[in-house]
Each structure stands twice: as structure tokens, then as C-alpha cells.
Amino acid sequence: MPRHAGFIPHGVIPAVLLPFNEDFSIDEASYRAHLRDVTSVAGISAITINAHSTEAASCSFEEQKRVLEITQDEVGDRIPIVHGVYTDGSLEAQRIAKMATEGGASALLVFPSGIYTMGQRPEMAIEHFRRIAAVSDLPLIAFQYNPAGGQGYPLATLLRMVEEVPSIRAIKDWCGNAQLADRQIRALQTRNPPVNVLSTHSAWLFSSLVLGCKGLLSGSGSVIADLQLQLFKAIEAKDLAAAQKLHDRIAPTAEVFYADPPVDMHNRMKEALVLMGKLPRAVVRPPLVKIPQAEIERIRQALAAAGLLKDEVAVRKAA
Numbered sequence: 001m002p003r004h005a006g007f008i009p010h011g012v013i014p015a016v017l018l019p020f021n022e023d024f025s026i027d028e029a030s031y032r033a034h035l036r037d038v039t040s041v042a043g044i045s046a047i048t049i050n051a052h053s054t055e056a057a058s059c060s061f062e063e064q065k066r067v068l069e070i071t072q073d074e075v076g077d078r079i080p081i082v083h084g085v086y087t088d089g090s091l092e093a094q095r096i097a098k099m100a101t102e103g104g105a106s107a108l109l110v111f112p113s114g115i116y117t118m119g120q121r122p123e124m125a126i127e128h129f130r131r132i133a134a135v136s137d138l139p140l141i142a143f144q145y146n147p148a149g150g151q152g153y154p155l156a157t158l159l160r161m162v163e164e165v166p167s168i169r170a171i172k173d174w175c176g177n178a179q180l181a182d183r184q185i186r187a188l189q190t191r192n193p194p195v196n197v198l199s200t201h202s203a204w205l206f207s208s209l210v211l212g213c214k215g216l217l218s219g220s221g222s223v224i225a226d227l228q229l230q231l232f233k234a235i236e237a238k239d240l241a242a243a244q245k246l247h248d249r250i251a252p253t254a255e256v257f258y259a260d261p262p263v264d265m266h267n268r269m270k271e272a273l274v275l276m277g278k279l280p281r282a283v284v285r286p287p288l289v290k291i292p293q294a295e296i297e298r299i300r301q302a303l304a305a306a307g308l309l310k311d312e313v314a315v316r317k318a319a
Contacts, residue, residue, distance in 0.1 A: 013198065018053075021281075047071070064102070139170070
């Protein structure tokens with residue numbers, strides 16, 4: 001199977017969505033079209049599948065394997081695939097990691113175990129990652145949650161993890177704290193070899209990237225990958241004026257996508273793609289439910305403000 005050897009997670013990595021039919025089965029045709037749409041953005045570094053954005057918590061092992069097969073069929077030769085390892089137990093994590101590695105993924109995004117909400121010791125996280133590394137030679141991305149919720153890794157734990165499991169080559173940073181984000185960047189990206197910090201602070205993406213992240217990994221890339229790429233490049237080039245203009249365009253979408261409750265973030269992104277004519281429906285699997293019509297209207301207004309609705313843009317030009 002295709003694999004991009006030597007890939008180190010960096011740059012702009014959209015996390016794609018997973019469309020469903022009305023009966024909650026995977027809409028494979030729409031998923032293929034979505035993959036083609038997102039990967040048509042020249043310059044993105046990879047895509048992510050079988051993660052939050054694809055509702056991995058509601059997908060079986062067999063469905064995740066099928067998602068990888070479809071993704072490989074559509075884009076595997078053209079762009080690296082980051083595969084999520086979303087499970088509470090380390091033995092199941094090994095099974096998912098082995099499947100993803102054999103299926104041609106180029107990196108693994110390892111979610112923290114829900115068990116940590118009851119407390120964690122550094123040895124637990126190290127053992128979890130060691131077991132994954134034992135069945136896969138792929139670079140690992142540690143998903144860093146907010147430590148306040150129990151699933152995030154204290155910085156001291158994170159440093160032990162990358163020291164004892166060298167295949168951890170990046171973190172997806174969702175710590176929710178600008179000071180901690182800055183400390184993580186300084187501590188991880190100055191190592192030899194560096195451990196890249198990929199921001200997923202999409203509600204304040206501009207601010208987080210200015211701190212010096214080596215990339216971003218975001219579900220809203222399923223909708224605005226091109227704007228995220230332009231923003232990342234502008235900040236890399238230290239073109240603050242251009243970056244601020246892009247931030248002004250992105251901000252309305254961030255306001256609606258990352259409103260409370262955050263569990264609906266990808267639900268809202270599906271509705272955005274329906275409004276943009278890129279998905280036929282915005283079905284989500286229970287326990288997620290369809291968002292109210294008033295919220296969908298706020299999404300429409302945000303997309304219009306960002307210049308992402310063709311009809312709205314045409315009306316403005318004609319006015």
C-alpha cells in the first residue's frame with residue numbers, strides 16, 4: 001500500500017469529515033468527493049482520518065478500516081494520510097495502529113485514553129505509546145488535551161514521553177492555554193530531533209500560530225483549508241498585515257464552528273459544507289443530533305462574511 005516514507009508531521013493538515021446516509025451508513029460517494037475537494041488545495045501537507053472529525057467514537061474497527069481503504073484509493077499516492085488511534089485501551093490501540101500501518105498510513109494521531117479523567121501517572125502514557133510504537137514504525141502525533149480535564153499531559157509527562165518513545169515526532173496541541181502552548185513550543189521544537197507542535201487551537205488560530213507552531217491540524221480544514229494554508233504561509237513569511245486580513249476572514253467561521261457546546265463543532269462543519277453545496281446532507285451519528293435551524297442560519301451568515309458562499313459573493317459583486 002502507498003506510504004510516504006520519512007514523512008514528519010508539519011504544515012497544514014486538514015482533518016476531513018465523514019458523510020453519512022440517512023440510515024447512518026457511510027456515504028462513500030460523498031466521502032470520495034469530499035476527499036477530492038480538500039486535497040485539491042495545493043500545499044497542504046497531509047490529511048487526517050478516523051479522528052474526532054470523522055466521528056471515530058461512533059465508527060467500528062471495520063468501518064475505520066474501510067475509511068482508510070477509500071482514502072488510499074482516492075489520495076494515497078498523492079498525499080500522506082494521518083490515521084487516528086482513538087480508543088481507551090492500549091491493546092485496542094495496538095490493533096488500530098497495526099491496521100493503519102499495514103493499510104498505508106504515513107503517521108498516527110494518538111488520542112489520550114478516557115481513563116485518564118480518573119487520574120493518570122506518567123508511566124501510563126509512556127506505556128500506551130510504547131505499545132503502539134512496538135507494532136508500528138510510523139511517526140506518532142500525541143494529541144495534547146487541556147490538562148484541566150484530566151486527559152492532557154502535564155509538560156513534565158510530555159517531555160518524558162518524547163524522551164522514552166522517540167517515534168513521537170509531533171503533538172496536536174489543544175491545551176487551551178496560551179502560556180502553556182508557548183512553553184510546549186519552546187521545550188519541544190528545540191529538541192534534537194525536534195518534536196513539532198501542530199496547533200489545533202482553531203478558535204484562536206492566528207494567535208496560536210504566531211507563537212511559532214510548525215503547523216496546524218484542524219477539523220475546520222475540512223471547510224477552509226485554503227484560508228488556513230494562506231494564513232500559515234503569511235505567518236511563516238512574517239507578513240503580519242496579510243495574516244491579519246486572513247484572520248479577519250477566518251474569524252466568523254471560528255465563532256460559529258467553535259461555539260458552545262464544542263461537541264457539535266464537526267456537526268456544524270457538515271452543515272457548512274451543505275450550505276456550500278459540497279455535501280448532500282449533514283447527518284451525524286447518535287448521540288450527536290442535528291443542530292437547530294437558527295444555528296444553521298448563523299453558519300450561513302458566517303460563511304457569507306468569509307466570502308465562502310458563491311451566491312452571496314455574486315450578489316455583493318452585482319450590488
